[in-house]
Amino acid sequence: MNEYQSQYTIYAVKPKQPWEDGASYWLPLLYSELQEGRARFGWGYGPTSDIRVIKKKIQDNGFDNLTSDERGVWSRAGFLLDVRPGDYFVYINMPEWGQCTVVQIDGEYDYDDEPWDPDREDDFRHRLPCHFVAQFGRNDEIVPPILSQRLKLQGARYRIGLHREFEELLRRLAAGEKGTNPNDAIRNIVGRSLHAISEEIYRHFPRKNLEEFVAQLLKSQPNIREVRKGPDRNGADLEVDIEVPIGPVSLTLCCAVQVKAYTGTMDYTRAIRDIEKALTSDSRYDCGLIVTTASEYTQQFEQALNELRERCKKPVEVLLGSDLAYTLVSDYVNSTK
Template sequence: MASQVYAFAKIDDRDARLAVYDEIKNGKSRFGMWDQEASLRDRWYGKNAFLLRIKKGDWIVHVNMPQYGKCVAVQAIGEYDFDAGIKCHWGSDFNNFIPIDPASILEFDRTNPNVLGSVNLAPRRRAQRVLEVNDFLKSIENLREGKFDETRKEDRSIVHLREKMDGLLPQITSHIHEMNKSKEFENFLHKIFENMPNTISVQNGFGWRSDNGADLLVEFENPIIGINVSTKLVVQAKSYSGQHFDTHAIDRIVTGINHYKADAGLLITTATETERLEKYIREKSEETGKTIDLIAGADVAKFVLRYAPELLIGN
């Protein structure tokens, strides 16, 4: 069976996070749920049941460990187990663990250039599968070799060009914000979604009293052997500057998901993401059982350039 990869989200309590970090070094990748009193093999806890599917050879990435922006990747050498856990200020917790090989530990920045961009290390729930397994394994290989730690001479011009372009992306997003405030930003995003193949975008109301949590309702139609499978997405659009701390838009997305029976939610904000915002998105994804995602800051410019570059540079 092919390897699986799981990303475990940040542990918010600092002391507990550092204790789990120490346990990783001692060969145990721990996962907590404060009110769990028995092994999953003895008593069913649905939200943690995925732990029973982790096998020898699978990978676990502890995200924002031991601090925000860092990651610790480890490889399992056995299957799920349960013990007394670690002592936290609220009691015993993190009783669930997967035995791991300490020799496999890799610590790196979440934005390390050796990690392929397709590898999602920003889980929106307490635990989330990384679907691009081959790209993840390639990233592990890159990290071990330090393949992109230093730029090869023949690639120097390309890498430096990309670096300069990356520096322009926040400026592009800033200009998008300046030219598209409030409803104009919704109209702008509507044009982008309309530009995508097999996609229907609906501008949904004028103001929070009438849109039921969705600035845009986007349906992606994916034909599979003549059968159309549709995915409904609730989008909140926020044209802000600076950092995005406000979590109200996420509450509105939850309202929209429930009202329209949507499959997922998405916040697109011209402001840059914050730890507080990422944490709240993760909590609400976990609570609703629906993926809520985020496009923020410089990624807004990338989103536009990928799907509707003509909106920025013309014909």
């Protein structure tokens, strides 16, 4: 990690997911490619998906003159031209669900002229040279909780800004640590405490009472302009207006919120169906948020969540019980200053 300057970007990248068609074929191939020094990305098939060529077409003739396939490739893979040596790719659910694989990028973008896979299924032609760094479970004890949350699939690709936590994780992985040192012991205590607080929230605020609790907690968060009761009938328990400052101006986004009182591991996808109902029935909603007291969710829930994001083309996130407890503790600390 010392070979490059500290100014680098961490990209979370989605390969084929274990529940998707073709996963049993593609995941071993893509993992092998990472080990051999090639970081691949999807939406790369056929002779017209080279994003360098697409960029040149945009510069010469404008975006509107692209084909629909070229637009799709550009919107999903165009970021690869911004990736620089020293950046990191963290492949989510690679080589299996719950596992993450880290590589560091060593060079510039390239594109295969011909299908590279043995059965010529033809995808993932986008590639960057890399070297293999590590594989780990995102819920392992050595993974900082805030980083673990960001390593749950949140789209085809997104940036992770937690450089300090990421570098600490890489150091621990390189040292072969298993989460038993004093720092990790304290983190485990914090994690258990947050879990206990989450269970108390579940016990003290059943059903509709939890909605009122979440509404009051959200009102105290920065950049929240307004929290109001949702119309229910369209799937939104709450509506939240979020102010996003951009230089001297700001934008306001409207978020549909589903609140679910749950304990243990959540595999109940009713919340996903309700959020989808809200996002598709009211164009005012720019994004969705599921708030629950559950401690974790299953692979099936994550699959349904990811499929929802792809259908709606809008961000949808989940606050689990420990996240809710952390927000409550932070709010309490800030209120006592």
